[in-house]
Amino acid sequence: MKLSSRGRYGTRVLLDIAMHNGEGPVPLRDIARRQQIPLAYLKRLITPLVGAGVMRSLRGVGGGVLLARLPQQVNLLEVIRLLEGTSPLVECIDRPEVCERSRGCATRDLWTELDRAARQVLESTTLEDLVERQKIKDKNAGEMYYI
Amino acid sequence: MKLSSRGRYGTRVLLDIAMHNGEGPVPLRDIARRQQIPLAYLKRLITPLVGAGVMRSLRGVGGGVLLARLPQQVNLLEVIRLLEGTSPLVECIDRPEVCERSRGCATRDLWTELDRAARQVLESTTLEDLVERQKIKDKNAGEMYYI
DNA sequence: AGTTTGTAGACTAAGATAGTCACCTTTATC
């Protein structure tokens, strides 16, 4: 039960470009620097997000990446699924046929419950929510200097 | 965000011995057969559970393993933590110092929320709950034959 | 044409996971 660095990085990348939403394409180089992600790795990381239409990319001079939808239209469940590849916590949740004991298995019910709880948190959070939280944090951080 | 086979196996093992609670030591051989877990692997699997006082073991003829506490006194959060070793979903949740951006990181708050949601499900479920659910399932399975 | 950007594929190093094997220790029983 670990979140991979793909999941962590990718979410940070989306939050980064969401924070710059409306300002045109954000170069990967800048994102890599701000988020401390190796550029070559970042390039690979975003491909599923671009492919799924969560973000768009523009090549060439002045290019970069930007959100393909409004921040409130991107929920974190979709994001994590795209980044991690594998969806469920345990294989048998979605595909009972992979384990012959699925039908009468009490532990499987528990994993299902666990998976649902996690999904609920992710699905109910959008990029806009993250942006709001981040802005509050940035604001508070600024005020810290005056205390 | 996958549950390891250690976590899945180990939980099944505990449910197995909880179902036989009060009947004396349950031999690992029997558990291995019923739960379809390689015996050699099973032996290794249970050591942290024995070490933490969740189950007890008895060697020699007529030996086996049994619960060291009442089923309602064993919650699944403790079990999963013992089996998986690593506790939090993301390192920085418990140890902000591992990442310099922890303080002002909105994604970290999300991971914390996610972790708490998962913990809540596990912590509020005891072995007794699992036993109850399993008994209902077994009962229903029995009735299926008469339909 | 040249430079700046993103794209794609192949590859690799390190670590985790799942599992095996051989041998040891404890305990009951004859």
Place this chain on the structure above:
DNA sequence: GATAAAGGTGACTATCTTAGTCTACAAACT
């Protein structure tokens, strides 16, 4: 006390996943 039936332990291995690199390529702006 020999023996057999249990669990315990350390070392090992095969496979997979993760994280990351490298190289060559394609598009777009100037």
